[in-house]
Amino acid sequence: MLDVQQITLAFLEARLQVHPDVVRYILEQGEPELIERIIAGVPDHAIVVSAQHIPGMTVTRDGTRFLTDPSVEVVSGSAGTSGPINGTGDYLHYFRDRYARLGGMIRSRCSTMPIEALTRSNRYRQEECTIIGMVTEVKTTTNGHRIAELEDTSANIPVLFRKDRPAFSDAERIIHDEVIGVKGKLSSDGKLFFAELLYRPDIRIDNTPFKSETPGKAVFISDVHVGSDTFLAESWSRFSNWLADSDYSYLLIAGDLVDGIGIYPGHENELTIKNIYEQYEAFGVMMRDLPSRMKIIISPGNHDVVRGAEPQPVLPDAFIRKFPENCVLVENPAMVNLQGVRVLMYHGRSIDDMIGLIPGASYDQSGQMMQEMLQRRHLAPAYGRRTPIAAGRVDRMIIDPLPEILHTGHVHIKGITTYRGVLGINAGTWQSQTKFQKQMNVNPTPALAVVVDLQTLIPETFSFA
Ligand SMILES: [Fe+2]
Ligand SMILES: [Fe+2]
Numbered sequence: 001m002l003d004v005q006q007i008t009l010a011f012l013e014a015r016l017q018v019h020p021d022v023v024r025y026i027l028e029q030g031e032p033e034l035i036e037r038i039i040a041g042v043p044d045h046a047i048v049v050s051a052q053h054i055p056g057m058t059v060t061r062d063g064t065r066f067l068t069d070p071s072v073e074v075v076s077g078s079a080g081t082s083g084p085i086n087g088t089g090d091y092l093h094y095f096r097d098r099y100a101r102l103g104g105m106i107r108s109r110c111s112t113m114p115i116e117a118l119t120r121s122n123r124y125r126q127e128e129c130t131i132i133g134m135v136t137e138v139k140t141t142t143n144g145h146r147i148a149e150l151e152d153t154s155a156n157i158p159v160l161f162r163k164d165r166p167a168f169s170d171a172e173r174i175i176h177d178e179v180i181g182v183k184g185k186l187s188s189d190g191k192l193f194f195a196e197l198l199y200r201p202d203i204r205i206d207n208t209p210f211k212s213e214t215p216g217k218a219v220f221i222s223d224v225h226v227g228s229d230t231f232l233a234e235s236w237s238r239f240s241n242w243l244a245d246s247d248y249s250y251l252l253i254a255g256d257l258v259d260g261i262g263i264y265p266g267h268e269n270e271l272t273i274k275n276i277y278e279q280y281e282a283f284g285v286m287m288r289d290l291p292s293r294m295k296i297i298i299s300p301g302n303h304d305v306v307r308g309a310e311p312q313p314v315l316p317d318a319f320i321r322k323f324p325e326n327c328v329l330v331e332n333p334a335m336v337n338l339q340g341v342r343v344l345m346y347h348g349r350s351i352d353d354m355i356g357l358i359p360g361a362s363y364d365q366s367g368q369m370m371q372e373m374l375q376r377r378h379l380a381p382a383y384g385r386r387t388p389i390a391a392g393r394v395d396r397m398i399i400d401p402l403p404e405i406l407h408t409g410h411v412h413i414k415g416i417t418t419y420r421g422v423l424g425i426n427a428g429t430w431q432s433q434t435k436f437q438k439q440m441n442v443n444p445t446p447a448l449a450v451v452v453d454l455q456t457l458i459p460e461t462f463s464f465a
Contacts, residue, residue: 001030002026002027002030002032003027004023004027007023007026007027007035008023010035010039011035011039011049014039016039016042016046016047016048016049017047017048017049018048018049019048019049019050019051021050021051022038022049022050022051022053022054025051025054026038029293037247038053038054041053041215052214052215053215054215070216070249070250070293070294070295070338070339071295071339072250072295072297072328072336072337072338073336073337074328074330074334074335074336074337075335075336075337075342075401076333076334076335076396077299077311077330077331077332077333077334077335077345077396078314078330078331078334079313079314079329079330079331080313080314081311081331082311082312082313082331082390082392082396083390083392084390090391090392090393091391093391093392093393093394094391094392094393094394094395095134095177095391095395096153097393097394097395097398098134098177098179098378098395098398099133099134099152099153099179101395101398101400102178102179102201102376102377102378102398103132103133103152103179103181103201105201105377105400106132106179106180106181106199106200106201107132107181109199110130110181110183110199111130112129112130112131112132112181113129113130113131114131114152114153114154114155115131115133115150115151115152115154115155115156115157116152116154116155117154118131118157118186118193119155119157119186119190122190124186125186125187125188125190126185126186126187126188127185127186128183128184128185128196129183129184129185129186130181130182130183130199131150131152131157131181131182131193132152132179132180132181132199133150133151133152133156133157133179133180134150134151134152134177134178134179135148135149135150135174135175135176135177135178135179135180136149136150136151136156136176136177137149137176138174138175138176143163144163145160145161145162145163145168146160146161146163146168146171146172146174147159147160147161148161148171148174148180150180150182150193157191157192157193158191158192158193159182159184159192159193159194159195160192160193160194160195161195161198162194165195165196166196166197167182167195167196167197167198170198170200171195171198172359173358173359173372174198175353175354175357175358175376175381175382176357176382176383177381177382177383177384178200178376178378178381178382179201179376179378180198180199180200181198181199181200182195182196182197182198182199183195183196183197183199184196184197200375200376200377201376201377202374202375202377202420203374203375203377203402203419203420203421203422204420205420207402207420207421207422208421209341209404209421209422209423209457210340210341210342210404211340211341211404211454211455211456211457212338212339212340212341212454212455213339213340213455214339214455215454215455216249216250216338216339216453216454216455217246217247217248217249217250217451217452217453217454218248218249218250218251218252218338218341218343218451218452218454219243219248219250219251219252219449219450219451220252220254220405220407220425220427220449220450220451220452220459221251221252221253221254221427221430221448221449221450222253222254222255222256222301222347222407222408222409222410222426222427222428222429223254223255223256223301223409223410223412223428223429223430223431224236224253224256224257224258224283224286224429224430224431225256225258225259225303225429225430225431226257226258226259226273226279226282226283226286227258227259227260227271227272227273227274227278227279227282228259228270228271228272228431228434229270229271229272230270230431230432230433230434231259231272231430231431232430232431232432232446232447232465235430235446235447235464235465236286236430236447236464238447238464239430239447239449239464240286240289240290242462242464243290243291243294244290244291246291248294248451249293249294249295249338250294250295250296250297250338251290251294251295251296251297252296252297252336252343252345252407253296253297253298253299254299254301254332254345254346254347254348254407254408254409255299255300255301255302255303255304255332255345255347255348255409255410256301256302256303256304256347256409256410256429257280257283257298257300257301257303257304257315258273258276258279258280258282258283258303258304258305259271259273259279259303259431260276260279260303260304260305261274261275261276261279263302263303264436270434270435276305276319277318277319280305280315280319280320280322281321281322283322283323284320284321284322284323284324285322287322287323287324287327288322288323288324290324292324292325292326293326294326295326295328296324296326296327296328297327297328297330297336297345298315298323298327298328298329298330299312299314299329299330299331299332299333299334299345299347300312300313300314300315300331300332300347301332301347301349301409301410302347302349302410305319307390308388309388309389309390310332310333310349310380310387310388310389310390310396310397311331311332311333311390311392311396311397312331312332312347313331314329314330314331315329330345332345332346332347333345333346333347333379333396333397335401335403338454339454341404341405341454341457342401342402342403342404342405343403343404343405343406343407344379344399344403344405344406344407345407345408346373346379346406346407346408347408347409347410348366348369348408348409348410348411348426349380349386349387349410350373350379350380350381350382350387351363351366351369351408351410351411352385352386352387352410353380353382353385353386353387354369354372354373354381354382355369356385357382358372363411363413363442364413364415364443365415366408366411366413366414366415366426367415367416367417367424367426368415368417369408369411369415370406370408370415370417370419370424370426371417371419371424373399373406374399374406374419374420374422374424375419377398377399377400377402378395378397378398378399379397379398379399380397402422403422404421404422404423404457405422405423405424405425405452405457406422406423406424406425407425407426408424408425408426409426409427409429410426411426412428412429412431412437412442412444412445412446413426413428413442413443413444413445414426414427414428414445414448414450414461416450416459416461423452423457423459425450425452425459427448427449427450427461428444428445428446428447428448429444429445429446430446430447431444431446432444432446446465447463447464447465448461448462448463448464448465449461449462449464450462
């Protein structure tokens, strides 16, 4: 067992004095190796080692510092917030909420007018103006122009994006049900709007992400797929051992914890654990093997046992009996706050839809897909495709507030992007190529973990393959 004198001497040998708070912390932790790790992290010019040199320390409102375990605040998506799937009545509320909030973001940047006010009289014919609406339909004309039907709460109008105009490249990526603004002119007959510029509720160009004032590192993974015959158990155990030797405070897992059962025809032939309860038990045991000082934040994905419609609720109690206490269960999507750094976790099922709708998009560009979400300030813009959405009164898929980090999964291919200050991370998977992926020519990048230093927001990728 360590005592105060031993600790003080160990620091003196490194020519450092040590604050009593730090001594207390080391005694509480009871890990002699911690001293070396703290010394290694102390900047060269420091004389006294204080709380600020310890990972996991927090600063209170009045600026006093104290030592604590890593803490997680669930900003949105805590247990029980997803609500039931309602009848058709809520579609109206759902889309109104989407239009009002995303439209409001665009409106704050340019002055706009309702479509009805524009088309009602001759006054605005061929005058430049801006309208905002939800795209109810979009197609390419036989001449290669793009035409979108735009609807606001007052009326709707077809908007033409000519292929020889600057707005065309933005217009090529229009997805139905996204909210856009267009600047342009109404035709002389008042039946068509000619677009010159397209606005999205994009991130402001001067967006500056918050960085933690205190040390702390977070590890990002997804798509563990426990129970599958392609789950990489040896890679996982290398990862698990590596975490045990680390000083990382947080592990975030963005869905597809287990492989599930009956997800596709013939699925049972590719499972090593054929019982869903046992799959979660195995996953829980894996979590138990990780350091208990870490906070493990877990959200579900489309292979998990909860309903597929998003927002997906947290895993029910019956499946998490083996999970250790340091697990924090959240919904999909969910936003968590780690030392002031906000992370938006979303499994990423909508990437399937966006790849089908955005020209040139592919599965090996999940970074680009996260950028498309951020530009639209929406996690799943296209409604009624492969991503089932439970239409509540509020659109939970809207990206608001803006996070520092967007964490996705689902595609099983690593992608990292920084877009206007927001870091997008998709760490891949812990499953090697499945038969289905082979048929589809999908080449996963398994056994990777992305670590982010919360003080710099710089990501670093580690391989356990
Ligand atoms: Fe997956
Ligand atoms: Fe998935």
